[in-house]
Amino acid sequence: MDKTLAINGGTPLRRAPFPARYWGASVVGDEELALVTEVVRSRCLFRAYGDGTPHMVDDLEREARAFFGVKHALGVTSGSAALFCAMAGLGIGPGDEVIVPSLMWLSDFNAPVLAGATPVVADIDRTLCLDPADVARKITPRTKAILFVYFMGGVGHIDRILGIAQDRGVAVIEDCAQSCGASFRGRRIGSLGTVGCFSFQHNKIMTSGEGGMVVSNDALVFERAARFHDLGGLRPALAAQLDGGPQVESFVGSQFRMSELTGAVALAQLRKLDRAVVEPCRRHFGRLRRELSEACPGMRFRDSGDPEGDAGIGLYLDLGTPERGIWFGKALAKEGIPVGATTHACNLLRSEYVQARRQPHAAMPPFGPGCPGHAAHYAPELSPGTDPILNSMVAVMITPCLTDADVDDIRDAVVKVWQAGNGWEGTGVAAPGPRG
Ligand SMILES: Cc1ncc(COP(=O)(O)O)c(C=O)c1O
Numbered sequence: 445m446d447k448t449l450a451i452n453g454g455t456p457l458r459r460a461p462f463p464a465r466y467w468g469a470s471v472v473g474d475e476e477l478a479l480v481t482e483v484v485r486s487r488c489l490f491r492a493y494g495d496g497t498p499h500m501v502d503d504l505e506r507e508a509r510a511f512f513g514v515k516h517a518l519g520v521t522s523g524s525a526a527l528f529c530a531m532a533g534l535g536i537g538p539g540d541e542v543i544v545p546s547l548m549w550l551s552d553f554n555a556p557v558l559a560g561a562t563p564v565v566a567d568i569d570r571t572l573c574l575d576p577a578d579v580a581r582k583i584t585p586r587t588k589a590i591l592f593v594y595f596m597g598g599v600g601h602i603d604r605i606l607g608i609a610q611d612r613g614v615a616v617i618e619d620c621a622q623s624c625g626a627s628f629r630g631r632r633i634g635s636l637g638t639v640g641c642f643s644f645q646h647n648k649i650m651t652s653g654e655g656g657m658v659v660s661n662d663a664l665v666f667e668r669a670a671r672f673h674d675l676g677g678l679r680p681a682l683a684a685q686l687d688g689g690p691q692v693e694s695f696v697g698s699q700f701r702m703s704e705l706t707g708a709v710a711l712a713q714l715r716k717l718d719r720a721v722v723e724p725c726r727r728h729f730g731r732l733r734r735e736l737s738e739a740c741p742g743m744r745f746r747d748s749g750d751p752e753g754d755a756g757i758g759l760y761l762d763l764g765t766p767e768r769g770i771w772f773g774k775a776l777a778k779e780g781i782p783v784g785a786t787t788h789a790c791n792l793l794r795s796e797y798v799q800a801r802r803q804p805h806a807a808m809p810p811f812g813p814g815c816p817g818h819a820a821h822y823a824p825e826l827s828p829g830t831d832p833i834l835n836s837m838v839a840v841m842i843t844p845c846l847t848d849a850d851v852d853d854i855r856d857a858v859v860k861v862w863q864a865g866n867g868w869e870g871t872g873v874a875a876p877g878p879r880g
Contacts, residue, residue, distance in 0.1 A: 445856070449864050450778035457857040458780030463845035465782070467757055468644070468651035468713050470845045471720040479708035489704050491519075492679050500707035502681050504657075507714055509685075513635045514659040516666035516685050519702035519710065520673050523621040523643020526656040527555035527591075529700060530617050530639045533660065533669030536561045538809040539816045540588035542617075545574045546793055546827035547834060548593045552619055553792050560809035561588065562817030565793055567827040570747040570762060572837065573600025575829065580608050586816075589615040594623035594633055596839065597649075597725075597755035598748055602628050602636060609637070617641065621656075624649040625722040626755040633753075634659045639669070644710050649755060650717050652709035655702060667692045673700040722755055724844040728851050729756030732840070735855050736761075740862040746837060759840045761858070766835035772861060773838040779857040782841040791831055793824045 448454025464470035479500065488494030491501040501519045508517040520526050536542060538560035544552050547568045556563045566582045569575035572595040579590060592605050602618070609616045616637030620626070624642050626633050634640025639662070644655035658673075660666045663686055670682045676697040678690055702710075733751070736743055745751075746760035763769040777783040792798055799822050801811040810817030824831065840854055 445860070447860065447864070449775050449861060450780070451775040456778060456780040457860055458853045460780075462782050462843075462850060463847075464843060465841070466647050466651070467649045467721050467725070467843055468717075469646055470843055471716065472651075472709075472713075475712040475716060476709045479712045480705060483704045483708045491702060491704055491707060492681070498704050500704045500711055501702050504702075504707045504711040504714065505681075505685070507711065508657060508659065511714060511717075512632045512640070512659050514640070515661045516659065516663065518658040518666065518670050518673060518682065519707055520656045520658060520700040521702060521706075522654050522700070523549075523619075523641060523645060523648075523656040524551035524555065525673065525698075525700035526641035526643065526658045527551050527617070527619065528558060528698065529658050529669035529673050530641050530665075531555050531559035531561070532672035532697070533639055533658065533662075533665040534589055534615050534617070535668065536588050539586060541584060541586045543574075543579055543582055543587060543590045544792070545591075545593050545595075546791055546830040547572060547595060548619075548790075548792055549621065550790075550792070550795070552591055552593055553795075553798055556591070557803060557810060560815075562586075562810040562820050565822065565826055567829045568595075568833060569601070569829070570833055571598055571600035571749070572596070572746055572760065572833070573598060573602075574605060576601050576604035576608060578827075578829075579605060583608070583612050583614065587612065587614050589617050589638070591617045591619060592637065593619040593621075594626060596760075597623050597626055597757040598746060598760075599623070599626055599628045599633060599750050599753045601749045602633070603749055606636060615639070621645075621648060623755050623757075625717050627753040628750050629753065635661070638662060639665050644706075644713070649721055649757060650710070650713040652706045652713065655706045655710050657710075663688065664691060671695065672697040675699055721844045724846075725756035725842050726754070727756075728842045728846055729754065729759055731851060732759050732842070732855055732858075736858055736862075739855070739859045743862060757842055759842060761838045761840065763836050763838060766832050768865070769836040769838055772865065775861045775865070776838060776840070776857060779860065781854055781857045784839055784841070791824065791827070791834065793822055793827055793830070798822045 446455040450456040542556040621643035809815040
């Protein structure tokens, strides 16, 4: 093996491209085809009625309840729609505050805003999820919910967030879009807080191209979310999930109903989620953590309240400082390794529309004149830890299609770059530095 780093003109450790980049999408196959074919042949594409008996979305919801260990599940059109339904489910509106992490997807900011509530941005910690200490600082009497984003398979310190929420009497919305199938100390994420939201968009762990789900153990939250997703009404299949019957009067809702075609693909994906995606990813993830810990003394990984529960879709190396992280990421990429999060997320406080607080109509709550969020201010200084932490980390993407030989290459490349750079760790080998 050429020990000279590729970034310094050496031979890249890996030349062949890695297999498929996405998770659920990479295992789409006969199971999806069989269920979609059944829907097409039935000519029943709508979940609520048809000339035959539609059942895919109903089956998906039933099997999801068992899989995630929740009482209620609702198929919707996207992860964003799931978040909008969660806001309606919790009755969140003008005057309320929702704590959201700085590192997130745009929908996590947009959902409270479109409900009229004010997002309050809290920093992340070295789990890349919400920092419980900053959440505790940012809670006010107006806080209605904490929106916890499980970033790229990781479970963060959700236990501490749940504890804070319980003490302060606020709801927890779990955004599981990037971590479907992960668990915290044996319990599936999505079942731990007040309401869980999933996305089945193409780059997710489980996919139907577009799609999403809301899960909850709270009948009232579920009924409100279900009504919101269907113009305020509640059709029999969803009413049937309510043991005590409906409790809520109809109200103005949106239309986020899942189609039978989407339900068919999502159902096939759910049935093989563990076997085809989460288990292989976790196996590679566990192996890399073990072997790299041995081969690279001093190497750190992103922090976690439960590394065993991580969905295993990305191994985050924590290089300690942004300078090292940025250099290490570039050097590893040059060795031919898939580096960087495939699911996009951003420091929300750097988004121009967030800083400008631009909404569909300037007079709307929360930011309109005279509205409770009119004085809200969004700027990167409000989450000073986010960029340094994010840039200190190097994400190595793990997909279910990796072979053991692919994982060997990832390990060997990380070891190669680490050994070339580990003067940092005081082993006496000079660090090549950014230009080496
Ligand atoms: C954390 C997070 N939340 C919500 C969403 C929104 O999901 P969708 O694209 O299905 O609306 C995404 C999508 O990338 C996400 O990453």
